[in-house]
Amino acid sequence: MTRRFGQVIRLRPEGEEEYIRLHREVWPGVKEMILECHLRNYSIYFKDSFLFAYFEYDGEDFDTDMKKMAAHEETQRWWGVVKPLMEPLETAGPDEFWANMEEIFHLH
Amino acid sequence: MTRRFGQVIRLRPEGEEEYIRLHREVWPGVKEMILECHLRNYSIYFKDSFLFAYFEYDGEDFDTDMKKMAAHEETQRWWGVVKPLMEPLETAGPDEFWANMEEIFHLH
Numbered sequence: 001m002t003r004r005f006g007q008v009i010r011l012r013p014e015g016e017e018e019y020i021r022l023h024r025e026v027w028p029g030v031k032e033m034i035l036e037c038h039l040r041n042y043s044i045y046f047k048d049s050f051l052f053a054y055f056e057y058d059g060e061d062f063d064t065d066m067k068k069m070a071a072h073e074e075t076q077r078w079w080g081v082v083k084p085l086m087e088p089l090e091t092a093g094p095d096e097f098w099a100n101m102e103e104i105f106h107l108h
Numbered sequence: 109m110t111r112r113f114g115q116v117i118r119l120r121p122e123g124e125e126e127y128i129r130l131h132r133e134v135w136p137g138v139k140e141m142i143l144e145c146h147l148r149n150y151s152i153y154f155k156d157s158f159l160f161a162y163f164e165y166d167g168e169d170f171d172t173d174m175k176k177m178a179a180h181e182e183t184q185r186w187w188g189v190v191k192p193l194m195e196p197l198e199t200a201g202p203d204e205f206w207a208n209m210e211e212i213f214h215l216h
Contacts, residue, residue: 107142
């Protein structure tokens with residue numbers, strides 16, 4: 001069964017332009033790993049300093065797939081480039097970078 | 109061709125509980141009109157005071173469908189209930205209630 005995710009984070013003011021530029025051409029290996037880890041229909045939106053991400057997961061074991069992604073060398077290098085441009089919310093959980101949001105409505 | 113939308117707005121502190129409660133059981137006529145106007149895969153997420161909406165549009169004429177929705181009597185009554193619980197961003201456009209966000213990444 002497909003799971004849906006909504007997540008939020010902020011961009012540092014000095015990082016906005018670079019983050020948006022980088023996302024016009026995300027590294028091919030990073031995109032391949034996203035798909036290999038069963039993330040689908042992945043969008044990131046920007047407004048003011050906020051980023052919202054929406055994606056779906058259609059695999060069998062989300063935690064295992066996320067560990068696989070985190071262990072991928074090219075993805076680690078990508079995160080090394082983009083994470084310094086970003087600023088987690090103060091209310092993000094202790095293990096969160098992007099903060100998960102609560103889905104309060106869905107209509108397929 | 110399917111279009112995707114990401115939108116953001118805030119809840120007034122005193123309106124959070126009521127808005128979330130109402131969205132557990134959105135009025136059936138309102139949901140029918142959403143689908144009749146070709147909005148698909150519609151999710152609303154909540155975190156801190158922020159609401160983020162993601163939906164897809166698979167009709168032929170978005171503006172005409174949105175006018176149809178806005179002319180629907182039950183939808184108008186629904187908006188009369190939920191809009192006072194919400195607070196548009198100061199940076200929303202002159203014709204916006206929910207503010208449209210810029211899609212900066214998509215991977216299907």
